[in-house]
Amino acid sequence: MQVNPIQPSFAAAVSGIDLARPTNADVVNEIWRAIDRYSVLVFHDQNLTDQQLKDFSAQFGPLEIGRSAARGGKRRLALPEIGDISNLDIEGNVRELDDRRRLDSLGNRLWHTDASYMPVPVVLGMLHAKALPPPSPFGNGETEFADMRAAYDELSDTMKASIADLIVEHDVFWSRGQIGFTKFEPGEREQYPPSPQRLVRTHPGSKRKTLYLSAHASHVVGWPVADGRLLLLDLNTHATQPQFVYSHKWREGDLVIWDNRCTMHRGRPHDEMQPRDLRRATTLDVGSTLEEAA
Ligand code: OGA
Ligand code: MN
Numbered sequence: 001m002q003v004n005p006i007q008p009s010f011a012a013a014v015s016g017i018d019l020a021r022p023t024n025a026d027v028v029n030e031i032w033r034a035i036d037r038y039s040v041l042v043f044h045d046q047n048l049t050d051q052q053l054k055d056f057s058a059q060f061g062p063l064e065i066g067r068s069a070a071r072g073g074k075r076r077l078a079l080p081e082i083g084d085i086s087n088l089d090i091e092g093n094v095r096e097l098d099d100r101r102r103l104d105s106l107g108n109r110l111w112h113t114d115a116s117y118m119p120v121p122v123v124l125g126m127l128h129a130k131a132l133p134p135p136s137p138f139g140n141g142e143t144e145f146a147d148m149r150a151a152y153d154e155l156s157d158t159m160k161a162s163i164a165d166l167i168v169e170h171d172v173f174w175s176r177g178q179i180g181f182t183k184f185e186p187g188e189r190e191q192y193p194p195s196p197q198r199l200v201r202t203h204p205g206s207k208r209k210t211l212y213l214s215a216h217a218s219h220v221v222g223w224p225v226a227d228g229r230l231l232l233l234d235l236n237t238h239a240t241q242p243q244f245v246y247s248h249k250w251r252e253g254d255l256v257i258w259d260n261r262c263t264m265h266r267g268r269p270h271d272e273m274q275p276r277d278l279r280r281a282t283t284l285d286v287g288s289t290l291e292e293a294a
Pocket of ligand 1: 278
């Protein structure tokens, strides 16, 4: 297995490994070391069934069942641990523009870290490209990643001191509300109440400090909502400057792994009439960020 940095300290391409074949603990540890260093790993030319993606990802932690699979009812994909990151309906047809599932998923176009609205959030995202839209005037459907450890390092010392102990409320209704999506299924508000999270976390594998920001981040606990929201806007603007960003241009067969604890990501626009089919496995963290040492 070779790890080649794409940018000096953020994002690396990994070659010389077929993830469809069973891996052992040494390989898993080697991949963890690369994740801890580069935050985002790109594996080209993988060809994984959903079961193989599940088996590979489960070696990194217990797997999340996402909001969409947790709803129950008929799904396009059989395994609840595999998230359907596509614009396709259960028959495999491209969803209509006003389709509720499609509109909900457009929240992914905002800079975010996955599931930060959960009391115990997630760690690794693993996204595998099955079918991609051709380049179009609307865009090419890249996924961008931003380095929250580098963004933290570049804050002023006074800013670091003033945000060190802040707790932020994360709420999926807030992130969806920003794009005007408010038509949640009955009961979802109760099922996904807001969760408090540390704004500054220490990334366990590197001991580096990192900003835990997300489109779900609504306001600072104990502050007037407006002040907290403005601080979060400033931090988001800072943390998503081009020098912190890696833009992934997808090829079919790519598997991209990212660490949700120290990155944000967002999808970019593409031709909505063309199928885009990615599958995601996500590992769960072990506790609330509030239990972590500052
Ligand atoms: C995700 C996500 C963006 C994209 O799968 O968590 O945000 O480009 N995806 O599909
Ligand atoms: Mn996401």
